[in-house]
Amino acid sequence: MRRLWWVAAMAVLAGCASTPAPAPVEVEVATPRTDDTQRLRERARVVLANYDRAVGDAGLVVVGRQDSQVVGGLEPGNEHLKQTISAGRFEAAGALPAAPAEKGDVVWSTGRRLSLPLLAAPDALRLLATDDDCPGCVPVPVTGARFTTMRVPTTRGPATVPAWEFALKDTELRVLRMALDTGPEVRVDPPAGNPDDIPDGAVAEAAEVDGKRITVTLTGPREGADQPCGEDYIAEAVESDTAVAVLVRIIRHTGPIPTVPPGTEFGCTMAGHPRTATVTLKKPLDGRTVLEVQQGQPVGLR
Secondary structure, eight states: OTTHHHHHHHHHHTOOTTSOOOOOEEOOOOSOOHHHHHHHHHHHHHHHHHHHHHHTTOSOOBGGGOSEEEESOOOGGGGGGHHHHHTTOEEESSOOOOOSSSEEEEEETTSOEEEEEBOOHHHHHHTTOOOSOOTTOOOEEEEEEEEEEEEEOBTTSOEEEEEEEEEETTOSOEEEEEOBOOOSOOOOOOOSSOTTSSSSEEOOOEEEEETTEEEEEEEEOSSOTTSTTOEEEEEEEEEOSSEEEEEEEEEEOOSEEOOOOTTOOOOOOOOOEEEEEEEEOSSOOTTOEEEESSSOOBOEEO
C-alpha cells in the first residue's frame, strides 16, 4: 500500500466543477514504517558490497560514463551527423599523434593527484564508440587531434584529466575524450530484483559535501509535508571504508484533503521539483564514493 495514498488522493482531488464538493477525507498516515526503513538499510548494505566488489582498487571511476564530451554544435547542414556522432562512429582520415608522455595526472579540486598511463590519440578515438546499434551510420572522418585537458565528474568529485580533442571533417564541432588508460570499465551491479520494487524511498541524484555533511539532490513535489500532496525527506547514510550509501525516507502529508469549492478545481500535480535532504556522516567523506540505493550507482559530487 506504499503508493495507494497517492491514487486515493488523486481520485478525490480530480473532481470537476460540475459535481458537488466532496466532504473532507482523511489521508492515511504515510510516514515510513519501521520495516520499510530496515529494508532500505539492508539494501544500502548490499549496494556497498556490490560497489566494493566491482571497483576494488580502481583509482579513477568516472560517473555516468562521462569520459567524453562534445564541444560546440552542429551547423544546420550537418544535422544528419548527430546520430553518428552520438554513437561514437569515427575513423581517422590520416595519422594521429602518439601519447606525449608515458603517464598523465588526474587532479582533483582538493589537490589530490593520481598518475595513470596515457593513451595515444588512435586508442582514445576507438574508445569513443559506444553504440553498436547504428544502422546506416557512416563514420565521420577525423582530421586531427590536439592534446589538452577536460573536466570530468568522478566518484571522488570533479577532476581535471588529460584529453584528446578531435577535429572532424566539414564541421566546427569538436569531440573530447579522456586520454587515460583506466583499465577495464567498472560496472557496478544493482541489487537483485526490480529496482522500482523497493521500500518507499526517494533516489539521490547528486551530492554536495561539506565536511561530514552530505546534501543530496532529488526530485519530488514542490510542497513540504505540511501541505496537501507534499513530502518531506529524511536522509540516512550507511558507511563503509570505501563508500557511503545514502537512503532517503519519505514523509508524506497526513492531514485532511481540502474540500473543493463549487466552480473551482484542485488537484495534485505530478510535476517534479528539485528537493534536498542532508545527512551527517560519522567521519568526513575523505575520498569515499557516494552511492544511491535504487540502482547502487555512484552519484556526482559538486
